[in-house]
Amino acid sequence: VQLQASGGGLVQTGGSLRLSCTVSGRTSSGRTVAWFRQAPGKEREFVAAIFRFSNTYYADSVKGRFTVSRDNAKTTFWLQMNSLKPEDTALYYCAASDRLILSSIYRSAHYNYWGQGTLVTVSS
Numbered sequence: 397v398q399l400q401a402s403g404g405g406l407v408q409t410g411g412s413l414r415l416s417c418t419v420s421g422r423t424s425s426g427r428t429v430a431w432f433r434q435a436p437g438k439e440r441e442f443v444a445a446i447f448r449f450s451n452t453y454y455a456d457s458v459k460g461r462f463t464v465s466r467d468n469a470k471t472t473f474w475l476q477m478n479s480l481k482p483e484d485t486a487l488y489y490c491a492a493s494d495r496l497i498l499s500s501i502y503r504s505a506h507y508n509y510w511g512q513g514t515l516v517t518v519s520s
Contacts, residue, residue, distance in 0.1 A: 401415060404517075413477045417473050428495065458484075489513045490510070
């Protein structure tokens with residue numbers, strides 16, 4: 397299974413971006429798909445996830461501003477980011493997991509497939 401993230405870029409405070417993650421290979425995998433981010437000098441942190449193909453979960457810092465979604469064919473999932481803030485600046489990673497352990501979806505270790513990062517920079 398390969399994941400390919402895209403859609404990052406430079407945007408002003410208050411702007412929007414839509415990140416995409418394309419899943420290829422065994423697309424039946426990915427019972428949980430998620431976005432994580434890592435800012436310079438900080439640890440990777442959970443952003444959002446879709447669990448069991450339809451239940452969505454968000455970090456408190458992005459709730460109400462970001463929306464995670466996926467297509468019915470399960471080959472692509474997105475992160476719509478609105479009302480962006482400078483503190484959203486980070487390298488964003490998409491991830492997928494065959495596991496179904498709800499309590500651990502917030503942890504990097506839950507995911508066995510990762511895409512490369514796509515950089516999001518929010519200017520003030």
